[in-house]
Amino acid sequence: MAEKHLYGAVLLKAKEILDFISNSETAPGLKEISEHVDISKPTVLKILQTLEYCGFVRSDGKIKQYYLGTIFIKYGNESTQSFNLVKIAMPFLNKLRDETTEAVNLGIVEKDRVVLLDRAKSTNSIHFDLELGGTMHMYSSAMGKAILSHYSDEQIDNYLDQTALKPLTKNTLVTRKDLLNNLSEIRNCGYAIDDIENQEGVYCIGFPLVKNGQIFGGFSISAPVFRVDEQIIANWVKLGLETEKNIVDQF
Template identity: 50%
Template sequence: MADQIFYGTVLLKAKQITDYIVDSNTAVSLKDISDNLAITKPTILKILRTLEYCGFVNRNSETQKYSLGTVYLRYGQKVAESFDIKELTRPFLEQLRDKTNETINLGIVEKNKVVLLDKLESSRSVKLVSRVGGTMHMYSSAMGKTFLAHYTPEKLTKYLENTSLVSLTPNTITDVQTLKDDLEQVRQQNFAIDNVENQADIFCVGFILEKNSNCYGAFSISAPEYRVTKKVLHEFIKYGKEAQLKILEVLN
């Protein structure tokens, strides 16, 4: 890491500290941070002060604990707004949610990962661990597999070279050839299935949003496995394809 990036050492440390705060579910103390990162207390303290000065972090003066600053609300809002695919697909995905009564996800690819852009939960939705802004692997998720299925052979090869197919559930595809066969099927049927490959108990069907070889994103229907009978799956596919067509019409 340090041999590649030789500039902004404080920035890299600040990122580590910020991530530590983000990943904690409560405000954290200086000690918490120094216990968990390989940076000494004086250095962390100085960085925290600068982060606080910038508004990236808040220090509760009573508990002396640090939490994320509201600056990120502004930044996050801005990023969300920059993806107009989100606004564009909203009404169709809402319709899809109401028809299926299951959770609908919208995602894009970034650095060979699926980034969750939007999530529409149904009244009977089971809490998924995913949250907006979170990332998923391509090889294990329904949206990811629709993207991979549309990669050029070269791009796919490169992806597979840089990715180890780590098992996330007993069903995760960890064999390259099996994955390739699966992607071939995705291309043929024009949707991808995540048969509890990415997250325990969760079954997904994914659809790509591609027009004139521009990939705008993908969406998926998520449901607890036990609810997805053959009949339900057929409905998911039917409604999903309908939504896909409608969205493609308004794209561009």
């Protein structure tokens, strides 16, 4: 975790603490936080008090439990809105969701991972929603592969050198050869399929967003695998490619 000569030791500690709170199933207390981030209780306490003063955490109860503060709702919303892509694409993606009834997700790549910027929720009662701001691997997700397929050979090599292709399901492409073949297919047909490669039971079709040879994001349609068949997929591909064109034209 420690990097070169980074200023702001307290900030790095605060980040660890926030991440731990963020990743905890149930809101943790001081002792639990202190143990997990491996910083003494007094120090963690002092940081938590300042974080609370700033609105970055809120706490509850006498044996205190810490939660992420509501200010992050504001910051998160503003982070999302800072991407022109979101403002431009979401109207089209909402329309695509209405046409398909399935979840439609919008993302960009940051540090070799796909980040979910926004989404249109499925209107079906059975569905999987991705968590806003959550990340996925490029190699396993439809959106990620769609984006990766527009990288240069050098960039792809670079990515693969730095990334272990761990299986996430039994369908995950885990060899360089399989993935490169798939990327080549994607480049040809213009869309990517994730047939339960990223998450059990979930089928996705991903589309790249490219203008002037520059990839600036991607989107995907995501559905429980039991709801898809060849005809439906063909229709989603058609609708998705139209949507892609509309978004790119506006960009």
